[in-house]
Amino acid sequence: MRDELWLGLRVVPLEKAERADAAANRKRILRAAERLFAERGVDGVNMVDIARAARVGQGTLYRRFPSKGALCLALLDEQMRAFQNTVLDTLNAMAQDNAPWLERLQWFLDALIRFNAMHIPLLRAAQHGVERPEQFTNSAPFSWERMTVIGLLREAMRRGEISPSCDARLIGDLLLAPMHPEVFYFLHYTSGYTLEQLSAALRASVSALSRA
Amino acid sequence: MRDELWLGLRVVPLEKAERADAAANRKRILRAAERLFAERGVDGVNMVDIARAARVGQGTLYRRFPSKGALCLALLDEQMRAFQNTVLDTLNAMAQDNAPWLERLQWFLDALIRFNAMHIPLLRAAQHGVERPEQFTNSAPFSWERMTVIGLLREAMRRGEISPSCDARLIGDLLLAPMHPEVFYFLHYTSGYTLEQLSAALRASVSALSRA
DNA sequence: GCGTAAAATGGACATGTATCCGTTTAAAAG
DNA sequence: CTTTTAAACGGATACATGTCCATTTTACGC
Incomplete structure (x- = not known):
């Protein structure tokens, strides 16, 4: 750990x-x-x-x-740890290249889409199986995603890549909305968008931030 | 009916x-x-x-x-019908004024946020209580929201308010992502954003479409 | 080693959702 | 009015989650 x-x-x-x-x-x-x-x-x-x-x-x-959802969250946490390590490695590499923060954010959201797609059954069971929704949103995996996105946005703001009047927290939470298990399931399985389509759309959303 | x-x-x-x-x-x-x-x-x-x-x-x-979720959906459908009538009236009035389609879309999303806030317990129970997620996403209330948003986007595209290379369906689904019951609950109750903050953020997202 | 307090154990039980199926009732045809 | 049949009815039952608590086990100070 x-x-x-x-x-x-x-x-x-x-x-x-x-x-x-x-x-x-x-x-x-x-x-x-x-x-x-x-x-x-x-x-x-x-x-x-x-x-x-x-x-x-x-x-x-x-x-x-304490619940089936908590058990699923624990399993997810294990999976997420491995994912975190590769993510941190790549983000560090991008930091070496001095890549724009928004580009790092785009890569991270991309990686998150792939992670979600791999673990959708567990993610849905975790969200469905906890008694209070906060138990899911406060869980380690979800918090980490959220803090990473918001952190990258804050850095982008400090470097002038996006307007300093933006609310990084709110923007981050909205960017992550399509990643919530039920929403992601709907987008990918019910509505049929490919992972590439979803990636491209989120990239576009991030790009739009710099033109605001 | x-x-x-x-x-x-x-x-x-x-x-x-x-x-x-x-x-x-x-x-x-x-x-x-x-x-x-x-x-x-x-x-x-x-x-x-x-x-x-x-x-x-x-x-x-x-x-x-057939399930508690279906019962909640039926109750929501009743509520949604009244809402639909007022929405159609306002959209017709905006049509008289020849308001830009994106402006109509912004007003609609605004109204939807208020509707969601009023009916959050029923919405969450409906989503949680159905056995297959499609039963929620294919339900009359959800389909109507979705088709309205996508329809407004398509009109905006035809009138040149947004680029014709956009995928109206995908953009519409992404704009609606924060409205999914669990996500909306997280944004408003757990994370604490006011309805005004959420409205403003969605308005900004819509505005960004015309600058893409 | 040994005693003791705290923690862990496991199966019976409570609660809630959803199904099954024998019985009853509505409504259409003669 | 009687017959007929498909639909509706309702409570016993199955099944899953999650709780309770009497018993067992562990770790630690002596």
């Missing part, structure tokens, strides 16, 4: 110690869920199945992960 | 006859749900409560409305 600062955000909060058996169970649950989800799809697996496959009782499962 | 054409879309599909008792039960169910939702909130009411309050069995309730 990385515990670093980036753009002013602490990416990974420190955690309290976890008893050895508890940690082992956590891992077994995550691996069992991963396997079952791959075999039967997220919706084809219930919490009892996961508990049985992980050799723990339901009470234990729910102690580790 | 209106059965008219507008911008090429048949707003209300014709329905088959419904037996008298069935129609009466449908009305009783809708009125009971409306009352209970107002009293205890959508999440504080379950389907058994609604069946009892409407004096019908659960089987009857589920025959009329």
Whole structure:
């Protein structure tokens, strides 16, 4: 687990110690869920199945992960960590080249579209499965996306690439609106836009910011 | 019920006859749900409560409305009809004044934001309560919003207000992304943007289209 | 090693959604 | 008015999520 600062955000909060058996169970649950989800799809697996496959009782499962959505979020978090590393590498490389901040933002949104497309079932289950919507929007994966976009926008503002009167937070949240699981599902699967079309549209939105 | 054409879309599909008792039960169910939702909130009411309050069995309730989400959609549809009438009146008035199509679009998005804000609990329950996401996105209320936005964009394109190389459908869907219930909830309640901020941001997005 | 407090465990249980199916009723034809 | 049949009815039931709590296990100070 990385515990670093980036753009002013602490990416990974420190955690309290976890008893050895508890940690082992956590891992077994995550691996069992991963396997079952791959075999039967997220919706084809219930919490009892996961508990049985992980050799723990339901009470234990729910102690580790208070809802199916939370379990999905934990799996997503694992996937997101790998993604974060490659993203940071590329953004650092772009920083070497002194690429415009808006260009870095465009690349990041592009990468995010591909990540979303890969993990759409898990993302939807996570959003659907938590009881309060804040549990999803405050989760580590979502917060990180959001803070990265807003951070890049703020830098673009400081460098004069976009007007200083803009509200970076609001613009960032609007750019991310199409990434919300249900919206993304609608755009890509129901409405049928390709990932390339969506990328191009978001690139255009970002470009429009500099002409405002 | 209106059965008219507008911008090429048949707003209300014709329905088959419904037996008298069935129609009466449908009305009783809708009125009971409306009352209970107002009293205890959508999440504080379950389907058994609604069946009892409407004096019908659960089987009857589920025959009329195959899920809680479908019931919410039916209630939304009623609300949306009234909204549609006022919207069409205003758009007609703007047509008299020969207002630019993008200006009409901005007004429509504005109105939509206010409608969403008024009906957020029902909208979220509708989206959450249907089993397949298409049932929400294909529903009459959502389709009408979408077709209206896309229709206005197409007219703006024909009149040269925006580039003819634009994809009106894609742009329309992206403009509507912040209106999806979960996204709107996040923007307004979790993130705290006022309706005025959201209106202004969407207006700016529309304005940016003409400068592209 | 041993005792103890705190944490973890697991299965029975509560709650809510949605289905099944035997029974009843509406409405159209003779 | 009677017959007929498709539709509507309603409550028992299935199924999933999430909670509770009596019991077991761990880790730590002695």
